[in-house]
Amino acid sequence: MAYLPRLKEEYRSRVISALTEEFGYKNIMQVPKLEKIVVSRGVGAAVSDKKLVDYAVEELTKITGQKAVATISKKDVASFKLRKGMPIGAKVTLRGEKMYEFLDRLVTSALPRVRDFSGIKSDGFDGRGNYNLGVTEQIIFPEINIDKVNKIAGFDITFVTSAETDKEAKSLLAELGLPFKKN
Numbered sequence: 001m002a003y004l005p006r007l008k009e010e011y012r013s014r015v016i017s018a019l020t021e022e023f024g025y026k027n028i029m030q031v032p033k034l035e036k037i038v039v040s041r042g043v044g045a046a047v048s049d050k051k052l053v054d055y056a057v058e059e060l061t062k063i064t065g066q067k068a069v070a071t072i073s074k075k076d077v078a079s080f081k082l083r084k085g086m087p088i089g090a091k092v093t094l095r096g097e098k099m100y101e102f103l104d105r106l107v108t109s110a111l112p113r114v115r116d117f118s119g120i121k122s123d124g125f126d127g128r129g130n131y132n133l134g135v136t137e138q139i140i141f142p143e144i145n146i147d148k149v150n151k152i153a154g155f156d157i158t159f160v161t162s163a164e165t166d167k168e169a170k171s172l173l174a175e176l177g178l179p180f181k182k183n
Helices: 006-022 051-064 098-111 166-175
Strands: 032-043 070-074 087-094 133-136 154-163
Touching: 006 070, 006 098, 006 166, 032 051, 032 098, 051 070, 051 098, 087 098, 133 166, 154 166
Parallel strands: none
Antiparallel strands: 032 087, 032 154, 070 087, 133 154
16 A cells, blocks of 8 residues: 555544535535645845755755755846845645645654744635744754754745635634644
């Protein structure tokens, strides 16, 4: 039998029925699902030092388990000494089994390592069922060796779902294990 990530199995066995019960879906295809997770990191100091983008790509590759790519500036900004086509960040888009594996590691090992952690804020929804989460330090992930980090930096994690509303998306992400703060 082929390998199936723990959260994917849980989605199929428990989350679909829980969301159907909560929102009254008539068809299993109406149940929202997690489509992709985008992990991105801007490196503002990369204008003066190109090696910083390489470090960011390397760290995101270690964290996600998939090769990250450098992001390129789209236009010139004179006040930042930025030219069109310069590398200014890194990103990786996770789908399928790697997406579920990353979410599992985020929920079970990375978020509990955040200092004074009491849950994630629920105001990061965009109105279309997508959720944005900012992580302040990359060292919360066990894949990153603290001694080899040249600069502590944060990154953004975007959860793209097929949900129509923010309420449906929040229920989906909460069922998948994201620890939202209780208001």
